[in-house]
Amino acid sequence: MKDGLLFMWHPKMVVKLLIDNKANVDTTQKKGWTPLHFASQNGHLEVVKFLIDNRANVDTTDNEGWTPLHVASQNGHLEVVKLLIDDRANVDTTENKGITPLYVASKNGHLEVVKLLIDNKANVDTTQNEGWTPLHVASLNGHLEVVKLLIDNKANVDTTQNEGWTPLHVASQNGHLEVVKLLIDNKANVDTTQKKGWTPLHVASQNGHLEVVKLLIDNKANVDTTQNEGWTPLYVASRNGHLEVVKFLIDNGANVDTVENGGRTRIAHVAAGTASHNSAKSSLLPGHGQHRTRTFPRSLFSLRAITFLLLSFFSIITLALQCLKPQAV
Numbered sequence: 001m002k003d004g005l006l007f008m009w010h011p012k013m014v015v016k017l018l019i020d021n022k023a024n025v026d027t028t029q030k031k032g033w034t035p036l037h038f039a040s041q042n043g044h045l046e047v048v049k050f051l052i053d054n055r056a057n058v059d060t061t062d063n064e065g066w067t068p069l070h071v072a073s074q075n076g077h078l079e080v081v082k083l084l085i086d087d088r089a090n091v092d093t094t095e096n097k098g099i100t101p102l103y104v105a106s107k108n109g110h111l112e113v114v115k116l117l118i119d120n121k122a123n124v125d126t127t128q129n130e131g132w133t134p135l136h137v138a139s140l141n142g143h144l145e146v147v148k149l150l151i152d153n154k155a156n157v158d159t160t161q162n163e164g165w166t167p168l169h170v171a172s173q174n175g176h177l178e179v180v181k182l183l184i185d186n187k188a189n190v191d192t193t194q195k196k197g198w199t200p201l202h203v204a205s206q207n208g209h210l211e212v213v214k215l216l217i218d219n220k221a222n223v224d225t226t227q228n229e230g231w232t233p234l235y236v237a238s239r240n241g242h243l244e245v246v247k248f249l250i251d252n253g254a255n256v257d258t259v260e261n262g263g264r265t266r267i268a269h270v271a272a273g274t275a276s277h278n279s280a281k282s283s284l285l286p287g288h289g290q291h292r293t294r295t296f297p298r299s300l301f302s303l304r305a306i307t308f309l310l311l312s313f314f315s316i317i318t319l320a321l322q323c324l325k326p327q328a329v
Contacts, residue, residue: 016050025056032062040068040084043077048084058089065095073101073117076110081117091122098128106134106150109143114150124155131161139167139183142176147183157188164194172200172216175209180216190221197227205233205249208242213249223254232258 019025026034036056039047048068052058061067069089072080081101085091094100102122105113114134118124127133135155138146147167151157160166168188171179180200184190193199201221204212213233217223224232234254237245250256 019050019054025051025054026060028062032064034060034062034068036060036068037062037066037071040077040080041071041075043072043075043080045077045079045083048080052083052087058084058087059093061093061095065097067093067095067101069093069101070095070099070104073110073113074104074108076105076108076113078110078112078116081113085116085120091117091120092126094126094128097130098126100126100128100134102126103128103132103134103137106143106146107137107141109138109141109146111143111145111149114146118149118153124150124153125159127159127161131163133159133161133167135159135167136161136165136170139176139179140170140174142171142174142179144176144178144182147179151182151186157183157186158192160192160194163196166192166194166200168192168200169194169198169203172209172212173203173207175204175207175212177209177211177215180212184215184219190216190219191225193225193227197229199225199227199233201225201233202227202231202236205242205245206236206240208237208240208245210242210244210248213245217248217252223249223252224258226258230258234258 026036028034034056036048036051036058037060039051058069059067067089069081069084069091070093072084091102092100100122102114102117102124103126105117124135125133133155135147135150135157136159138150157168158166166188168180168183168190169192171183190201191199199221201213201216201223202225204216223234226232232254234246234249234256235258237249
C-alpha cells in the first residue's frame with residue numbers, strides 16, 4: 001500500500017512488523033507526510049505512541065510546513081495532541097502561511113484542544129501571514145466557548161489583520177449574535193474601521209443581521225458612519241434589500257439624505273436599480289477566501305424572484321421617501 005495509507009487503516013501490530021523489519025519510521029510520501037502525520041490526523045493514539053517510541057520526529061513537517069501537531073489539533077484529537085506535547089512537540093510551530101496548531105483548533109471549534117494548547121503556553125495572539133489570529137477565526141465561525149476561552153486568556157479583542165478587520169467585524173458580518181455580545185462585553189470597539197472604512201455596523205447591515213444591528217446600536221455604534229466611498233449602514237442595507245434593517249436604522253435616526261462621494265443621495269442610488277446589487281456585497285468582504293459572499297446564480301432571477309426584489313426595493317424606497325424633509329422652493 002502506497003503513500004503511508006497503511007498507517008490509517010491497519011492496527012499497531014502491522015506497524016510494529018514493518019518497523020521490526022527495518023522500515024524507515026520517518027519515511028515521507030510525495031507531499032512530505034510521514035507515518036506520524038497520518039496516524040495523528042486520524043487519531044490513532046496507539047500507533048502514534050508506537051511511532052514516537054521508535055524515535056519518529058514529532059516536529060517533522062510536510063511540504064507545506066504542517067506538523068503532526070497541526071493535523072491532530074485541526075481534527076480535534078485531544079489524546080494525540082497530549083501525547084505529542086508530552087514528547088516536546090512545538091506548540092507554536094507555524095506552517096508556510098504562519099498558521100499554528102492553536103489557530104486550526106480555534107477555527108474548527110475544538111474547545112478542549114484549544115484549552116490544552118493554551119495550558120501549554122501556546123501564544124493566543126499569534127498571527128498568520130495575513131494577520132488573522134485564533135480569535136478572528138473563532139469569531140468568524142461562531143465558536144462562542146472558544147472565543148470566551150481565548151478572551152479569558154488575554155487575547156486582544158481589537159486585534160486587526162492586514163486589512164484592518166477585527167474579530168467584531170467578522171462576527172458581525174456572519175450574524176453571530178452571542179459572539180458579538182461577548183466581544184462588546186469585553187470592550188471591543190464598536191466603531192472600529194478597517195482600511196476601507198467599514199465598521200461592524202456596516203457589515204451587519206449589509207448582510208441583513210437585524211439582531212446584531214440592534215445590539216451594535218444599543219452599544220452606541222454610530223448609525224451614520226461612512227466608509228471611504230461615503231456609504232452608510234443605511235445605504236448598504238438599502239442596496240441589499242434588507243427592509244427590516246432599513247426600518248430600524250431610520251427609526252434610530254439614520255440620515256436618509258446623506259450624499260455619497262459620487263454626489264448622489266442614498267435614495268437616488270438605490271432607485272437607480274439593482275444591477276450592482278452583488279458588486280456591493282463582493283466589494284465589502286475581506287480578501288481572505290473563506291470570508292467571501294457567494295454571488296447569486298442566474299437561476300435565481302426567475303420572474304417570481306425579480307418581482308420579489310422589485311417589491312422589496314419599492315418598499316425601501318417608499319419608506320425612505322416618507323422620511324425625506326420637504327425641500328424649500
